[in-house]
Amino acid sequence: MKNTKNPVLPSVTKVLTLLGEHIRLARLRRKLSAEQVAERAGISRPTLLSLEKGAPGVSLGVFAQVLYILNLEKDLLKVAADDVLGRKLQDADLTIKERAPKKKK
Numbered sequence: 479m480k481n482t483k484n485p486v487l488p489s490v491t492k493v494l495t496l497l498g499e500h501i502r503l504a505r506l507r508r509k510l511s512a513e514q515v516a517e518r519a520g521i522s523r524p525t526l527l528s529l530e531k532g533a534p535g536v537s538l539g540v541f542a543q544v545l546y547i548l549n550l551e552k553d554l555l556k557v558a559a560d561d562v563l564g565r566k567l568q569d570a571d572l573t574i575k576e577r578a579p580k581k582k583k
Contacts, residue, residue, distance in 0.1 A: 486534045495532035502530040503539075504548045519543040 486494075492527040505515055521540055529536045529544060545551045
């Protein structure tokens, strides 16, 4: 089986980079070193630095651990909390299939 990477869109890359910068600034405001946060989160220092640079390969679990260490884990609950587009689609009562149709062989 080939190990293929999914391409990351430029807009997603920008968002990940900004998120990493925000986490880095939060760490620095708390006067915590990268080594301290990595140790407390149970990750390696290079993984933390990848997260702070916005690398797309860092798992959501690692983000959650680091946010917990910085006492910011509740910020994850803000993701998609105000789904304006989803509410408009719901209000328009558009039919949305729950599953894609099966491929024909």
